[in-house]
Amino acid sequence: MLTLIKNGMIVNADKIVSADILIEGGIIIDVAENLNEDGATIIDANGCYVFPGFIDTHTHFDLELSITTTADDFKSGTHAAILGGTTTVLDFATQDKGGTMSEALQKWHKKAEGSNCNYGFHMAVSEWNDKLSYEMEAMKAAGITSYKMYMVYDALRVGDGEIYLALKRAKELGSIIGIHCENYGLLTALIGELKSKDIYPPLAHALSRPALVEAEAVARYMRIAKLANAPAYVVHLSTTGGLEEARRARKGGQSVYLETCPQYLVLDDSRYMDADAEKFVMSPPLRKREDNEALWGALANNEIEIIGTDHCSFTMAQKALGKADFTSIPNGGAGIQTRAMLYYTYGVMNGRVSLEQMASQLSANAAKLFGMYPKKGVIQKGSDADIVIWDPSVSGVVSHKTLAHNCDNTPFEGMAVKGAARDVLLNGELAVNNGRLVSPGLGKYVFRSSCGF
Numbered sequence: 001m002l003t004l005i006k007n008g009m010i011v012n013a014d015k016i017v018s019a020d021i022l023i024e025g026g027i028i029i030d031v032a033e034n035l036n037e038d039g040a041t042i043i044d045a046n047g048c049y050v051f052p053g054f055i056d057t058h059t060h061f062d063l064e065l066s067i068t069t070t071a072d073d074f075k076s077g078t079h080a081a082i083l084g085g086t087t088t089v090l091d092f093a094t095q096d097k098g099g100t101m102s103e104a105l106q107k108w109h110k111k112a113e114g115s116n117c118n119y120g121f122h123m124a125v126s127e128w129n130d131k132l133s134y135e136m137e138a139m140k141a142a143g144i145t146s147y148k149m150y151m152v153y154d155a156l157r158v159g160d161g162e163i164y165l166a167l168k169r170a171k172e173l174g175s176i177i178g179i180h181c182e183n184y185g186l187l188t189a190l191i192g193e194l195k196s197k198d199i200y201p202p203l204a205h206a207l208s209r210p211a212l213v214e215a216e217a218v219a220r221y222m223r224i225a226k227l228a229n230a231p232a233y234v235v236h237l238s239t240t241g242g243l244e245e246a247r248r249a250r251k252g253g254q255s256v257y258l259e260t261c262p263q264y265l266v267l268d269d270s271r272y273m274d275a276d277a278e279k280f281v282m283s284p285p286l287r288k289r290e291d292n293e294a295l296w297g298a299l300a301n302n303e304i305e306i307i308g309t310d311h312c313s314f315t316m317a318q319k320a321l322g323k324a325d326f327t328s329i330p331n332g333g334a335g336i337q338t339r340a341m342l343y344y345t346y347g348v349m350n351g352r353v354s355l356e357q358m359a360s361q362l363s364a365n366a367a368k369l370f371g372m373y374p375k376k377g378v379i380q381k382g383s384d385a386d387i388v389i390w391d392p393s394v395s396g397v398v399s400h401k402t403l404a405h406n407c408d409n410t411p412f413e414g415m416a417v418k419g420a421a422r423d424v425l426l427n428g429e430l431a432v433n434n435g436r437l438v439s440p441g442l443g444k445y446v447f448r449s450s451c452g453f
C-alpha cells in the first residue's frame, strides 16, 4: 500500500523544505517536490508542518511503587502519547534489587504489548555487581543500550562507586547511563528538619529538595564520569546550578548530554501554594522563573539536547496518600500528551527556539543519542514512516478532561496552547486522524544500537 503526504512543509533538524513524502511498507521511499503516484492514498498536509515522529525519552508507565502504581499503563500512556505526536517512547524497565535485568526486560515487554506507539526501554538498575555487569551484554543483544541509575529513592539508589563502575562497563559496550541527580544525604537531612515544622505538604516537598541538592549531584556525576572516562547523561535537569556544572564539565572536554522536561520550562515553584499542589510533587521539584529562562536559553543554544516528559502520573486520590506525611506523596506528574504543544507555544511561537530545534530536541537528538537514527528522528528516504502532521492553526487550553491519559489532573491545566498533531503515521499507518486514534495497538518494539551522537 502506498501513502503520499502532499503539500506540507517538512521540518527536519537541519532544514525546512516544501516537499511530498511517499511511503510504502512502513518506510519512506521518496521525498521530493510534486510527487504523484497512481493508487496512493493521499494525505493533504497543506498549511501544516510535517515532523519526524516525536520521541519521548522519559516515561514511567505501569510502574509499581511501594504504596501505589502509576495511573497510566502502556495502553493509556501510549494513547495519550500518540495524540500528542509522540511515535516512540523510551520507558524505564526496572531491575529490582536481587533480580536480573532479563527478568525486568521480560516484564516490561509484557506490559508494553498492544501499545499505541512504538516503544523501547532504558534499563534502570538498582544496584551494581558482577552479574549485572555481565548481563549488560545480553541487554545489548536485546536492543537495550541505555541505563538509568538513581542517586535517590530507597529502593533504587546506588552509590558513587557503583555509578563509576557501571559507567566504565557501559562505555565498553557503547551504552550510556542517565543519572537522576539529587544528593540523598542532603535531602534526607532537610526532610528531617522540615518534618518538625508545620509546613503545607507540597511546599515541604519542594523545600526539601532545593536547587543545590541537584547542582551538587550534577557536579559529582560530572567528576565520576570524568574518572570513568565515559559520557554523562543527566535526566530531567531542572536548575541553573546543574546546567552550570554540566557546562563546566563540557569546557573541560567531557561528553555531556542533557535532558529537561516541559515542567521545568513553563512552570515554577509558586505553584506549591495552589490548592491542588500535590500534582506538582515530583523530583526534582518545580524551580524558579529564572531557572525556566536559563533552561530555555540552553535549548536555544543547543546546550540541552533532549526534552523528555518524565510522565509518571497519579490521580489526585493517589496523591492524597501523602496527606499526613509529605514524603508519602507519590512523586511524578502527567505530561506525555502536552510536550510538543507546550514546546511549540512557549518555545517556537515565543521566538525562543526554531522549528528545526523542535525537530531536533523532540525527535532527532533522541534518535541519535539512543541508537535509533536514521530509522527514527528524520524524514528522509529509507527512514521509518513515523510522521507527525502538525497543524499550527489550532489553539486551545490544556484540560485534563480532554487528554487521553488515565488520570484526573495535569500540571499544565488551564495553559493556553497553540498547534496540535492533526494526523500521525506510525510505521507508515495512519494511527491518528484529525486528532483521534483510529488505528490502536500498532506500536512495535524498537531495537536500539549503540548510543552516542
Ligand code: URP
Residues within 6 Å of the ligand: 060, 180, 281, 282, 283, 284, 310, 312, 331, 332, 333
Ligand atoms: O517525580 C518523579 N520524577 N518521579 C518519577 C521517577 C523519577 O524520578 O524519574
Ligand code: ZN
Residues within 6 Å of the ligand: 058, 059, 060, 310, 312
Ligand atoms: Zn523519571
